[in-house]
Amino acid sequence: MSSPVSHVPQVEVVVSGCSAADAGSLFAELCRRFGSDRSLDDAPHETAGVRPTMWTGTFDTSAAPGRFGRTAPPPPLSGQVTAELQGEPRAVERLRRALDETFVVHQVGAVSGDQEIEVELRLESRART
Template sequence: MNSPLPHVPQVEVVISGCSAADAGSLFAELCRRFGSDRAAEDAPHEAEGGRPTMWTGTFDTSATLGKPGRTTGQPPHLSGPVTAELQGEPRAVECLRRVLDETFVVHQLGVVAGDQEVDIELRLESRETA
């Protein structure tokens, strides 16, 4: 007898192609909304030697902390485009992506979907403010 697999709410987020400050802004925004293995005040650091740097965090989409919409004015500003890879169970990834869609301009660059997991690559940009 086949039984449905349980919903796994964790999404791994890998940030690259940006400054440590931009990665920190993005992670702080996600920490404002979801439980995480990161603290909102954890500041990413640049790697020495000029090599590409990637930052990772795991976010629990079942532990929603914030409410939709911003209560503190302006959304976080990114100095340039940020590449984000989201990996996890499809419903959890969609939940996290909705938060990104509310906060940033999101362009989907690619998707790989399996039976129980999805991996999507996004390019995030700041929203224009009036």
């Protein structure tokens, strides 16, 4: 008798086209909801040079969303943030739904593979009332 292999649906998130503070806000929001290779207080930082800066994180979407309560809304983004999500389609969709609850999300593109999907999103802060 063989036991089933447990599968942890992970999504790799690549953030670019924004400030380190905006990348930090996005990653902090995802860390509140999902397990990650990043800690909640792992703040991205700028690098010197002319190359574009990209930040990455891997998130375990098998954790129930909302498991870390929010004490305050996330700080507003200073502009649009580009986020590329890559992983198993259901895991990517679960992470995207979490982003939809906090940010205005525009899907820019998607590429489907045999077992994975890659989705490019543009995120903006929600208007506060």
